[in-house]
Amino acid sequence: MDSYLSIERVGMRFTRGAAVSEVLVDVNLGIARGEFVSIIGHSGCGKSTLLNIVGGLVRSTTGEVLLDGAVVDSPGPDRAIVFQNHSLLPWLTVYGNVRIAVDKVFGRAKSAAERHDWVMHNLALVHMAHAKDKRPGEISGGMKQRVGIARALAMQPKILLMDEPFGALDALTRAHLQDSVMEIHAALGNTVLMITHDVDEAVLLSDRIVMMTNGPSATIGEVLPIPLERPRRRLALADDPTYAACRVQVLRFLYERQRFTTAAA
Amino acid sequence: MPHTAQIVSEAPTPATVPKPAPAGRVLSLPVARRPLAPVLGRIAVAAAARVIPPLIVLALLLLAWQLLCSGPGSSLPSPLKVLDDTWDFIVDPFYDNGGVDKGAFWQIATSLERVAMGFALAAVVGVALGVLIGQSIWAMRGLDPIFQVLRTIPPLAWLPISLAGFQQAEPSAVFVIFITSIWPIVINTAVGVRNIPQDYRNVAAVLRLSHWEVFTKITLPAAVPYIFTGLRIGVGLSWLAIIAAEMLIGGVGIGFFIWDAWNSSRISDIVVALVYVGLVGFVLDRLIGFAGALVARGTSA
Numbered sequence: 001m002d003s004y005l006s007i008e009r010v011g012m013r014f015t016r017g018a019a020v021s022e023v024l025v026d027v028n029l030g031i032a033r034g035e036f037v038s039i040i041g042h043s044g045c046g047k048s049t050l051l052n053i054v055g056g057l058v059r060s061t062t063g064e065v066l067l068d069g070a071v072v073d074s075p076g077p078d079r080a081i082v083f084q085n086h087s088l089l090p091w092l093t094v095y096g097n098v099r100i101a102v103d104k105v106f107g108r109a110k111s112a113a114e115r116h117d118w119v120m121h122n123l124a125l126v127h128m129a130h131a132k133d134k135r136p137g138e139i140s141g142g143m144k145q146r147v148g149i150a151r152a153l154a155m156q157p158k159i160l161l162m163d164e165p166f167g168a169l170d171a172l173t174r175a176h177l178q179d180s181v182m183e184i185h186a187a188l189g190n191t192v193l194m195i196t197h198d199v200d201e202a203v204l205l206s207d208r209i210v211m212m213t214n215g216p217s218a219t220i221g222e223v224l225p226i227p228l229e230r231p232r233r234r235l236a237l238a239d240d241p242t243y244a245a246c247r248v249q250v251l252r253f254l255y256e257r258q259r260f261t262t263a264a265a
Numbered sequence: 266m267p268h269t270a271q272i273v274s275e276a277p278t279p280a281t282v283p284k285p286a287p288a289g290r291v292l293s294l295p296v297a298r299r300p301l302a303p304v305l306g307r308i309a310v311a312a313a314a315r316v317i318p319p320l321i322v323l324a325l326l327l328l329a330w331q332l333l334c335s336g337p338g339s340s341l342p343s344p345l346k347v348l349d350d351t352w353d354f355i356v357d358p359f360y361d362n363g364g365v366d367k368g369a370f371w372q373i374a375t376s377l378e379r380v381a382m383g384f385a386l387a388a389v390v391g392v393a394l395g396v397l398i399g400q401s402i403w404a405m406r407g408l409d410p411i412f413q414v415l416r417t418i419p420p421l422a423w424l425p426i427s428l429a430g431f432q433q434a435e436p437s438a439v440f441v442i443f444i445t446s447i448w449p450i451v452i453n454t455a456v457g458v459r460n461i462p463q464d465y466r467n468v469a470a471v472l473r474l475s476h477w478e479v480f481t482k483i484t485l486p487a488a489v490p491y492i493f494t495g496l497r498i499g500v501g502l503s504w505l506a507i508i509a510a511e512m513l514i515g516g517v518g519i520g521f522f523i524w525d526a527w528n529s530s531r532i533s534d535i536v537v538a539l540v541y542v543g544l545v546g547f548v549l550d551r552l553i554g555f556a557g558a559l560v561a562r563g564t565s566a
Contacts, residue, residue: 056470057471075467075470075471081471083464083468085464089486091486091487155471
């Protein structure tokens, strides 16, 4: 398989004084262009650390990450991150939060009018154009996360990194946002790497699910392809045997083979 | 078919699940329009609830004061006597007979001018130093212990040394204001800069903002609430300091007015001046608080 993003023998070790804790060991993963890959695992298995390494926020102690042939060694807008807690700047409006990213990434390439249109286009993608003048403090958690997604999309990243993007939301809001992400993925064909701990979310959204073993010294346990046709409809899939089978496989991995360290959570 | 077995174990087939039945017809009730008069009445009641208690307490305090100080041997004037003695001074704050014999407005304006100069200087230097200490661990290690000692020196202790340095009363008073109000501004700004959430730093990193962009677009706005906390404490301290400093340097100013009144045994004038000092201090505090709320709108989301 031709890998657009390639994670090669990545390991992560934290040294604090004499204590050395090995978080990730020998992680190998290739993601094709346009593919939607989820990483699932129990809390503390280092999946967020892995995402931060791909994002460039953290340097791995061994191995390397290649994106489109170039080594990743620092954060950058080609690997836009949707943070778990949205990370919007509270003193800027919804519009301002997307605009700051667009101005930085396309400041030279686009005129001011084009940048304005591009901000509005991305807000419209996540159905937030109507709230462009609101501040983050004035909108709900789901809406904040929509703006976070718009900000990331507006950077036109090569890969979109999502760190448990819907973890803090209630079930109904989460479902709406998952549908939005599927719509956007279908329309734009983004390459996406998502961290999640929600089995249904992983099966519904992903082309492949990467299952991590428990830490310390976590690594990839299994990779499960999801052979479901797109577009996927939540209700139709509820009775789909393939869907149920995939779901059971992930559940088995998480709760039979990797259940022994739930205390670590 | 292993799949079917799994479905049954995971989710029961629709046949075994009872269909939810409609619970009944939904009726929308007409919304009653609220009459205006009771709404206004409620606002008036809420306002009265805030205003009346302090007025009652004030009246009781004045009454007690009147009773305590109306005896013939009393060393302090009663409220009525204060009003009687100072009526001319109260109703004409704008008179100017030359020298230090000026109305309350001019006395307070002169004091405020000194505070404005010293405080503005302290705000600029304080925020700059605070940002430096907040961003650089070496600047913090070098400067923080010294600041922690300097900030405990009482305002008036600075006056003789600044008089010796400047050789003039006016800049010495401004310097005392400056040196008194700068510490809370430095310390709060530094805390604000140091406490910028990692999330914001991550956003800046992903966007590859330059150092200058991080400073103007992330650091400063994120620290604004802290900076204004420092400014608010600073302005209160500077108002405390100016009164004391003016007593010593003389000239026009509400501080020296109080000292002058004491030397001329005009006790009623002192009482009125104290009320003015308190009110002006209150207004200064609220002004900075209001400016902070305006600038920091939404920052604490």
